[in-house]
Amino acid sequence: MAEKMQCSKCDVQVCTVDSSGRRLQGEAPSWCPMKTKADVIKRAMAKYTDEDRKIAHAAAVVESEAYLREPWGLKPYATRVLEIINFANKMGYKKIGIACCFASGWDAGILTNIFINRGFNVIARFCKVYQVQNKKFLGLKDEETLVPGGYQSMCNPICQVDTLADSGCELIVTHGQCTGHDALLGKFSQAPVTVLGVKDRVLAHNPLVALTSPWNQYYRKLTRKEPLELVYVNGHYRSY
Amino acid sequence: MSEPEEKDLSEVSCVDCKAWACFPDVSTVKKGRREAPPYCPSNAQREVCEQALTKYTDKTLEFARSAALIENACYAIDPNTGTAVLPMVTLHPRAEEIIMLAKVAAYKKLGLAFCVELQKEAELYTNILENNGFDVVSVCCKTGAIPKEEICVTEEEKLYGSNSEETMCSGLIMAELLNSENTDMNILMGLCVGQDALFFKYAEAFSIPFAIIDRVYGGATMEGIYQVFNSWGNRNYTDQITNGFELMRSAWLKREGA
Numbered sequence: 001m002a003e004k005m006q007c008s009k010c011d012v013q014v015c016t017v018d019s020s021g022r023r024l025q026g027e028a029p030s031w032c033p034m035k036t037k038a039d040v041i042k043r044a045m046a047k048y049t050d051e052d053r054k055i056a057h058a059a060a061v062v063e064s065e066a067y068l069r070e071p072w073g074l075k076p077y078a079t080r081v082l083e084i085i086n087f088a089n090k091m092g093y094k095k096i097g098i099a100c101c102f103a104s105g106w107d108a109g110i111l112t113n114i115f116i117n118r119g120f121n122v123i124a125r126f127c128k129v130y131q132v133q134n135k136k137f138l139g140l141k142d143e144e145t146l147v148p149g150g151y152q153s154m155c156n157p158i159c160q161v162d163t164l165a166d167s168g169c170e171l172i173v174t175h176g177q178c179t180g181h182d183a184l185l186g187k188f189s190q191a192p193v194t195v196l197g198v199k200d201r202v203l204a205h206n207p208l209v210a211l212t213s214p215w216n217q218y219y220r221k222l223t224r225k226e227p228l229e230l231v232y233v234n235g236h237y238r239s240y
Numbered sequence: 241m242s243e244p245e246e247k248d249l250s251e252v253s254c255v256d257c258k259a260w261a262c263f264p265d266v267s268t269v270k271k272g273r274r275e276a277p278p279y280c281p282s283n284a285q286r287e288v289c290e291q292a293l294t295k296y297t298d299k300t301l302e303f304a305r306s307a308a309l310i311e312n313a314c315y316a317i318d319p320n321t322g323t324a325v326l327p328m329v330t331l332h333p334r335a336e337e338i339i340m341l342a343k344v345a346a347y348k349k350l351g352l353a354f355c356v357e358l359q360k361e362a363e364l365y366t367n368i369l370e371n372n373g374f375d376v377v378s379v380c381c382k383t384g385a386i387p388k389e390e391i392c393v394t395e396e397e398k399l400y401g402s403n404s405e406e407t408m409c410s411g412l413i414m415a416e417l418l419n420s421e422n423t424d425m426n427i428l429m430g431l432c433v434g435q436d437a438l439f440f441k442y443a444e445a446f447s448i449p450f451a452i453i454d455r456v457y458g459g460a461t462m463e464g465i466y467q468v469f470n471s472w473g474n475r476n477y478t479d480q481i482t483n484g485f486e487l488m489r490s491a492w493l494k495r496e497g498a
Binding site: 004005006007008009010013014015016017019020021022023033034037040041043044045047048052053055056057058059060061062063064066067074076077078079080081082083084085087098102105107108109110111112113114117122123124125126128129130131132133134137138139140143144145146147148149150151152153154155156158159161162163166167176178179180181182183184186187188189192193194195196197198199200201202203204205206207208209210211212218221222223225227228230234235236237238239 | 288308315322323337364371383401415441450454458464468
């Protein structure tokens with residue numbers, strides 16, 4: 001029984017290149033998927049359809065064009081917004097659907113302006129579409145909602161993505177979706193889904209800060225010795 | 241702004257809506273359900289919505305329920321009334337929400353798909369997840385080391401110039417590798433545009449994007465929208481560098497004519 005695949009703990013990275021474009025040298029660890037799962041990789045490569053190859057090619061070109069070539073090396077130029085625009089241009093998409101949280105509605109307005117200015121046809125859908133009641137449909141208890149006794153609509157990513165597909169969107173851009181709802185959206189979408197922003201309620205939508213800034217309290221909380229404790233108080237989960 | 245009724249109703253965008261029948265504010269929620277205007281997709285695309293609701297079956301419904309619980313768990317609650325504290329006080333960062341979601345949904349095996357540039361962060365997050373009792377497998381985007389020529393990338397289109405031995409990123413290979421490990425849930429860290437589309441398409445388990453890569457703002461992708469009117473961010477808006485006020489004005493004029 002080989003050890004489990006754990007690329008995040010690999011320190012040779014023979015699969016990638018250094019900044020001069022040469023492959024890194026070294027001995028790959030015993031659990032490297034290139035050694036243990038070569039057949040899976042081979043089968044995956046055979047799964048590429050024509051559209052997938054087009055997407056992969058466009059993604060590679062967009063990545064390469066995201067940098068300016070300075071004498072001292074590569075300078076990042078393209079933001080994620082610009083990358084999505086370049087990607088949609090390369091793929092020839094005309095109509096973009098924005099699937100976003102109600103709370104990111106203002107951002108979606110600006111994003112709509114950006115896409116219109118770049119010559120796309122844009123439609124946005126907010127997450128509460130069709131106003132299905134949380135309690136009734138998902139079986140939440142009254143005290144588990146934010147306003148007991150009220151009509152809290154549930155976030156409805158499947159309706160969101162299906163109405164966008166019905167309106168003829170060729171690319172879905174999700175923006176500011178909560179944890180889990182973007183997973184549902186990605187799972188049920190027929191059109192390709194790309195993520196522009198993810199919601200992080202406490203770190204100003206920059207979730208990576210919790211892992212990169214050692215002075216951040218959330219970093220300290222996450223990296224302490226004791227695991228997080230999940231408790232259920234008065235109808236709400238809390239993590240201490 | 242043109243009257244929404246004049247257009248095809250399925251073409252009306254939620255950002256142009258003024259009715260806000262679905263506004264999830266505490267005071268609105270208290271009043272009960274509000275009637276949506278005719279151009280709202282709830283009415284204009286009612287059949288599509290009805291059809292979509294049938295897709296919430298056992299596993300999906302369970303996941304949606306866990307996600308709704310986690311969404312509600314992220315706000316402070318007034319212990320006396322049981323309603324959310326106003327103004328809303330938020331509690332948990334996304335890194336923690338994902339752990340909470342996996343615990344509530346009782347998932348054991350998590351897959352982590354990350355960009356090689358975020359390897360150190362991925363290592364840290366793997367350790368955090370393992371410390372919380374999950375069985376984690378991780379896979380980086382260059383796995384397979386397939387040369388870029390395989391997807392017809394020419395020498396000029398390569399990142400480090402011609403004759404470099406670059407390998408391609410592949411969302412598809414990552415998804416297939418995690419499928420072969422039968423993960424309960426996948427976490428994406430910093431996948432590029434396009435690769436996440438491929439990953440979502442082929443992954444069998446639910447895939448949660450955790451961090452998004454942004455080469456300019458270092459992961460804070462939303463800055464690309466917030467800073468679009470200053471000289472640093474208006475590259476998103478137009479290819480010509482213009483003054484911010486002009487840009488803002490033209491933006492609103494554009495919306496008027498839209």
